[in-house]
Amino acid sequence: MIVSVNWLKDYVDIDVPVKEFCDRMIMSGSNLETCTEIGTGIEGVKVGRIEKIEPHPDADKLVICRVNIGQPELLQLVTGADNIYEGAYVPVCVDGSRIPGPLHGQPKVEGGVEIHSGQLRGVDSYGMLCGPQELGFDDKVAPYISKDGIWLLPGDWSDKLGADFAEALELEDSVVDFEITPNRPDCLSMLGMAREAAATFGTTMKYPDTECARTDEESGDYIKVTVKSDLCRRFTARVIKDVKIEQSPWWLQKRLMAAGMRPINNMVDITNFVMMEYGQPMHAYDIRSLAGGEIIVDTAEAGSKFTTLDGEERTLEEDMLMINDAEKPVGVAGVMGGLNSEIEKDTNTVVLECANFVGSSVRLTAKKLGMRTEASSRYEKGIDPNLCEAAADRVCKLVEMLGCGKVLNGSVDVYPEVVKAPTVKARVSRINAVLGTDITREQMESYFHALEMKVEGEGDDMYITPPTVRQDLLEEVDYVEEVARMFGYDNLPMTLPDTGSQTETPLSWELRQLTRNTLCGMGANEIQTYSYSNDKVLDKTGIDEDSWERNFVRIINPMGEDTSALRTILTPGMLEVLGRNYNRKVEAVRAYEIGNTFMKNLMEEHALPDESYNLSLGCYGKEEDFFSLKGMIVALLDKLGIHRLKFEAESEYRVYHPGRCARIQTLDRNGQLVELGIMGEIHPDVAENYGMDCRVYAAELFFDLIVELSDREVIYKPLPKFPATSRDIAMIVEERLPVGDVLMAIRHMEADILEKVELFDVFRGVQIGEGRKSVAISVTYRAEDRTLTDDEVDEVHGDILQMLRQRFGAVLRER
Structure with missing residues (x-):
């Protein structure tokens, strides 16, 4: 989940450095992938307005622009972009400005690119106009109207002419990419992450405004909904009339771009914005494309063909859930809408779909069709059906705020089995026993209340009811984890569990x-x-x-x-x-x-x-x-x-x-x-x-x-009371004879008084002869109960010498 910190602050007060924000969110259980800065590295770029466009005298693909950047004289710039028009507000890189880059068709340069005046085909250009990509934004988030050309700003920026572009648009932001585990689909939304942040930092959550005016007409007069499959848990439809399709305002585009989505137009952007905000995907249909003014939710006919919004024809299977009108399919449920119901520039009336589908069905359909989308990735993990009404209300509020349509009264809502959150008994003593802590009931209750849970009961027993978006809280152990992460994993004591039994190390x-x-x-x-x-x-x-x-x-x-x-x-x-x-x-x-x-x-x-x-x-x-x-x-x-x-x-x-x-x-x-x-x-x-x-x-x-x-048994003996004596053996043997064999043979002699055998010299030379070597070995003798006599030592030493002659053909060197 990509989270814009500036966007997050719309819902929760966070007044700490970004690093501290990341560290504390990690310690409360939100795993962080990356944290990056966007909108940085832009210096000297101004907000400008194109006042006049003239053809280039020597190049058919170039034009000369006269641009107002708040100075007495217009700035002359040459560009090859074909999406500009007179009156457009654009970013202007003046002479000496610096941008992150890369420039079109060139690799990215470390430290950015400095822009200078120059000539293009003989005409002076005192800077350049640029697109979102040159200002450091990825191609995939560039607004649709600007993705292949100059960045065309929405709205009126006349009061900002000549202002610093990054400051005027408040581009600088920190974007945190959180890794959301499959059991926490509620965190695949800005509100979900805001709940986590509010609980982590002990602040109050601010929910978006969803109240809006309605016309006297009813949505049910325009659309009828029939659900024929239990793979659809809820389907809500609302109607919006007098729709005006245009660019979204900058504040909305900025939020989507920071979240990694491309702004398209106001209606599409509103539905995408609410999907990122609530985690509830939705889709808008042109009512003219819905035959009979009817929506029927049912599984597909095996082998039938359907063309999705991306222009690809898909072959359907009988277990795939589809959105149909009275005559044909118009969308793959939970995955993507159809090209035949796409919002057009002249669309006047829109049917807003806000539905809930069984996650496993969406996952299998997306996999079989090879088209995993932002919507399917959320549906497949499980979404709270109770979000549908609130998310639809939020879309209607934004439509009213942007003045891009009139919301009809009421909705068509098919919701056969209302989902309620389970109440689970959790024991204070059990939670402390598992965590090795001594947290009071009051402190635990404060954690649960911060996570918007209801707590009842007295003493050791707590009966906890979570919000329905928390579909992962089903057993007592789940609440143990909630206490652990709110208490802080770094604050948990380092204790080993008492197993009550002894184990033997292998x-x-x-x-x-x-x-x-x-x-x-x-x-x-x-x-x-x-x-x-x-x-x-x-x-x-x-x-x-x-x-x-x-x-x-x-x-x-x-x-x-x-x-x-x-x-x-x-x-x-x-x-x-x-x-x-x-x-x-x-x-x-x-x-x-x-x-x-x-x-x-x-x-x-x-x-x-x-x-x-x-x-x-x-x-x-x-x-x-x-x-x-x-x-x-x-x-x-x-x-x-x-x-x-x-x-x-x-x-x-x-x-x-x-x-x-x-x-x-x-x-x-x-x-x-x-x-x-x-x-x-x-x-x-x-x-x-x-x-x-x-x-x-x-x-x-x-x-x-x-x-x-292995024999690691150590047998200790008292220090010897009687002296040792040693004899040296110098002998000539074959070069190929391993000395180790000689040492091992001596050590295996059956003699109680033999204490130690050591090699101390090997000599080769002309005196010894070719293919032979001289080996010198020291043999130590000692008895534990007496002082050895020369006769005793001579007897054993003589046996060793005889063994060496017979077994190895050793020739003893005489002094």
Whole structure:
């Protein structure tokens, strides 16, 4: 709902800055989309009157205008507009003036456009005449008479000649676009938003004047209404004679333009104005087009054709509600009138329709015909049938104010089932219990009265009756929400509900939170990517066509090719994020994601897919390398209770650089090696596919398996009373032997006195020989109940040396 703040002030006193108005409306439950300023950026533009129009001597499409801007001499301007006439009041951009633009046929310029004198085909032009578009108004709101040419002001502006155009027309306004939820159709109107504002700011609501004089003739003498379908809940018709079709006054045009609607003529503008004011759509028919002076509301004949006001021929279906006369259809109920009943310039008598239709019917009709309108968008959400009479009265009052017709007495009103608002019991104690507040009954009643509700009852019980426009208030919980938003969402205390029971945190959730905290502490940012994938995504990462990662769960009705399957791994999403940051000149990134992956159930064809959590890590930057990523993984897994790790070199997985990739392994509870995931440097070709020409590192771990193997039990021991002793082992082994295998083999020796095994040096050189390396390991021994003797240590140390010779072919280096 687009709300002009200046228009809103016609109904409620608001004397606060626009920002404060927006903030307080948000806190009372009105969600705000945008707030924009209109009518700004106009400098030096004057109100002028065209006194004389002469042809241009050297151009058939140009004319020379002599314009009065309140100075002794007329201003000479050259224009190509064809909608001007002598005596027209227009905006005049004099030399040095500035307008928001854009100029016709040119792109918009930041800061606007400065206008200067010049020559057009040899004739001096001391400025320019302009249209609404050049003054910053959208094409769709330009008055119909001015939409393709110069802005022609309605009425007499002789007392404003030479005045500043923006000030004279009071153009400056703040326009707030509110997002109206489907349960609040009453807010699709200026009066609805004014009620909200009055309640929010504690001011009094001012309703528009609807009293007008009537002739002695009766509307019922000119028109007859028959309703044959229960899809029409109410139909009110009034007749207006001696209609004069002309431009609406500026105040009315200004309101419509601020609301995003184009002024057409006085009769159309009045009905649109009241629709925006009350939220009640209406339509005016030329009585000459209504055969038999009759309106019949009934469903359409299947396959029949009908041409709407936009000139399009529509094919109707039998469930579409139509407005007919005695011979033919003249309008699609709640959507759009027919071209055959359009108001013409010579229209003398008008039949005003103000009706209420079932919202679901209007919505389906508009959808099938592909013609959603301002009227249908309101009907489909539900409109209070009791608005019909008040809205029709308001139209009649405006017709009288503008002097564009005579309103006949009475109306034809078909309203078989009068709608009444339900009275709902709400308890003060219950409202406070839900909100966690201590609001008194008196304070609650003040909120309800401000929203025009009637409150009865005593003590804890309140019996509340809302106005019928509030069709969303049906149960006690609805009134809890009303109190909450009037009290102010920002004022509600931050309390947790007392569930009366204790809950146990799942281990998986606990470890996911610990993972997030740990990785954030390491400088990594959490990301979230889409759960969708497809074969092209995996092609980009270099994964083989016959790999298990392509065992996709296919989506039956995907939104598109890119979302045709569910992901099996997280790495492609991580690489997309890293690539996007790299291409936006982010120098270094550390990121992680904990997300679901999906695998087709191979055991049961129609069973649900296997869903599990994976952990993805990714980084690039000057400080990042294979070992920085490995350090993150080791530290994280240690925090998660997995301590004995083995990194097995991997060269076949094409996502990663051969020789710079490792499988991450650990021992399960049975002492068997299991794979936790994979890590390494991304293959340069894969990195290039994502637009990165630097070294990129990534890892993916099976998080559910980590949860299963996690052992975070901490066993505390007293500080050792007896000393430790250490022995160093220096040995020569094959270059291809992973040192991790050596360390793990020593740690698995059955020796109670073996306390710690650490690698402290690896050496390669000509002294060692090609294809070999020297490895130095420190082994620490200690007994908890005694001081070790050399013999005890020598025995265990000798077993270790023998195992190394036999198992790994190690050659011990002697001093």
